[in-house]
Amino acid sequence: DAKTTQPPSMDCAEGRAANLPCNHSTISGNEYVYWYRQIHSQGPQYIIHGLKNNETNEMASLIITEDRKSSTLILPHATLRDTAVYYCIVRGISSGSARQLTFGSGTQLTVLP
Amino acid sequence: KAGVTQTPRYLIKTRGQQVTLSCSPISGHRSVSWYQQTPGQGLQFLFEYFSETQRNKGNFPGRFSGRQFSNSRSEMNVSTLELGDSALYLCASSLVRVDSTGELFFGEGSRLTVL
Numbered sequence: 699d700a701k702t703t704q705p706p707s708m709d710c711a712e713g714r715a716a717n718l719p720c721n722h723s724t725i726s727g728n729e730y731v732y733w734y735r736q737i738h739s740q741g742p743q744y745i746i747h748g749l750k751n752n753e754t755n756e757m758a759s760l761i762i763t764e765d766r767k768s769s770t771l772i773l774p775h776a777t778l779r780d781t782a783v784y785y786c787i788v789r790g791i792s793s794g795s796a797r798q799l800t801f802g803s804g805t806q807l808t809v810l811p
Numbered sequence: 812k813a814g815v816t817q818t819p820r821y822l823i824k825t826r827g828q829q830v831t832l833s834c835s836p837i838s839g840h841r842s843v844s845w846y847q848q849t850p851g852q853g854l855q856f857l858f859e860y861f862s863e864t865q866r867n868k869g870n871f872p873g874r875f876s877g878r879q880f881s882n883s884r885s886e887m888n889v890s891t892l893e894l895g896d897s898a899l900y901l902c903a904s905s906l907v908r909v910d911s912t913g914e915l916f917f918g919e920g921s922r923l924t925v926l
Binding site for chain 1: 815848853854855856869901903909910912914915916917918919920
């Protein structure tokens with residue numbers, strides 16, 4: 699599985715959009731980009747995933763560049779409850795790809811009042 | 812519907828002991844995967860069970876083992892505990908296997924401290 703690179707921390711004002719970047723320059727064609735978040739002392743929570751098209755759900759939007767080497771998670775109107783560590787991972791769908799499933803350090807997003 | 816339940820939430824053991832952690836997946840989910848999360852290494856995949864069979868295994872020593880029962884509940888065992896095994900152990904359930912595109916639903920974890 700490809701590795702991902704994320705900034706260690708970001709701040710965002712409450713009510714503003716939070717844009718969290720992720721680089722995955724070695725992503726392969728059958729790997730999806732997933733975003734999870736983890737609030738302190740809880741398990742990771744699924745946010746969104748995509749292959750190559752932009753995706754939107756009730757929580758967030760995912761923008762994937764055309765070359766698929768990077769993506770941005772957008773929380774349109776951040777609230778204090780969105781303060782968490784956000785993980786960008788890539789997941790393959792080939793047999794055995796799970797062995798390399800890891801979450802890196804992620805981005806600590808702090809939403810400020 | 813009920814989420815993923817992990818027990819116990821917290822436990823303290825000493826070096827050399829063994830520990831068993833339990834995970835009850837969401838009803839209908841057949842895949843249970845286990846992860847170790849530490850500040851230094853992040854969250855790493857341990858293994859996955861699907862329909863009572865281990866399907867994938869991460870790069871961990873044989874001291875880490877698991878099993879899955881017919882009701883999809885899973886247990887993870889760590890024998891001969893070492894200080895470095897102190898971590899948050901998470902399990903996740905899914906309708907499909909981990910090496911596919913299904914969503915993973917995580918429990919709140921079992922925090923193990925080895926003294």
